[in-house]
Amino acid sequence: MFELTKDQVTSFRDDGYVFAQNMVDESTIETAHESFERMFRGEFSTGVLPDEVNWQEGKSDPSLTRQICCGWRGDYDIARTVLRADIGRACATLAGWPGARVFVDNVLWKPAGTRSLGLHQDAAYLPWMNPQEMVSCWIALDDTTANGGTMEVVKGSHKWAVSKPEGEFHGPEDYQKQMRLAAANEGVEDPEVVPIVVKKGSGSFHHGRTWHGSGPNESGNPRRSLVVHCISSETQFVPEHIGIGVGPVYGRYMRRDGNPVMDEAYFPILWTQDGYRTPWVDDYMAAA
Numbered sequence: 001m002f003e004l005t006k007d008q009v010t011s012f013r014d015d016g017y018v019f020a021q022n023m024v025d026e027s028t029i030e031t032a033h034e035s036f037e038r039m040f041r042g043e044f045s046t047g048v049l050p051d052e053v054n055w056q057e058g059k060s061d062p063s064l065t066r067q068i069c070c071g072w073r074g075d076y077d078i079a080r081t082v083l084r085a086d087i088g089r090a091c092a093t094l095a096g097w098p099g100a101r102v103f104v105d106n107v108l109w110k111p112a113g114t115r116s117l118g119l120h121q122d123a124a125y126l127p128w129m130n131p132q133e134m135v136s137c138w139i140a141l142d143d144t145t146a147n148g149g150t151m152e153v154v155k156g157s158h159k160w161a162v163s164k165p166e167g168e169f170h171g172p173e174d175y176q177k178q179m180r181l182a183a184a185n186e187g188v189e190d191p192e193v194v195p196i197v198v199k200k201g202s203g204s205f206h207h208g209r210t211w212h213g214s215g216p217n218e219s220g221n222p223r224r225s226l227v228v229h230c231i232s233s234e235t236q237f238v239p240e241h242i243g244i245g246v247g248p249v250y251g252r253y254m255r256r257d258g259n260p261v262m263d264e265a266y267f268p269i270l271w272t273q274d275g276y277r278t279p280w281v282d283d284y285m286a287a288a
């Protein structure tokens, strides 16, 4: 269990991101590497296909970053990290929410020589949620370097307006272009891009409006990471916006009777200030 310090919370609120050390241990990293191998081969230990399987061995473009979203639904070992209460507590504390639930995770593998992920704001994909807010915990599963395609965040950009998602997400040539356009709209001449350079097991938290993404991996080493994207435990669907952003994928979990509740079967609550946690989560994490 880790806990953020007051200084880390202040720094996050000022800058839109904060570094965090030693969030997962060596054996979890090794297990996660094995899960990555399996999942990108199409093997899912829970028997359930994650919501977005954007890369598969032998079928997908080898120059692109490998990505699976909602890996926790497909792999028990990934779930053991994604569903951690302390990650939920950290996200809720940073955001000032009464609690946190998982919206989605990202299983990301950027082998040596692979291309960029365009800089973006996560909140831009979420107009179908109220509140339209997210805090993400990004965990490196390899030591990262500035030229190794690590995630980059733009300091202070969580204070900018939410831009409409534009341009390519996977592999754009000029992966910072949309961010620079947004910076110009804000009157920011020289946006400060900060690479998340950490030892494996460490990482960072970023705000849903913070511009982030990653350049090509120009090192000789792979860059793998696991990202836990949390939303407030109080978040509800906005049915009239469900076709926007990633709403077409996750709108499948919306009730059809007009009740905007987000069901804990799909978006489990990890932690709340008053001690609640979705009851099935610990049993699911303990499953083989």
Ligand SMILES: O=C(O)CCC(=O)C(=O)O
Residues within 6 Å of the ligand: 106, 108, 117, 122, 136, 138, 149, 150, 151, 152, 212, 213, 214, 225, 227
């Ligand atoms: O790791 C990356 O390159 C980007 C990750 C990302 O987009 C995210 O954590 O929201």
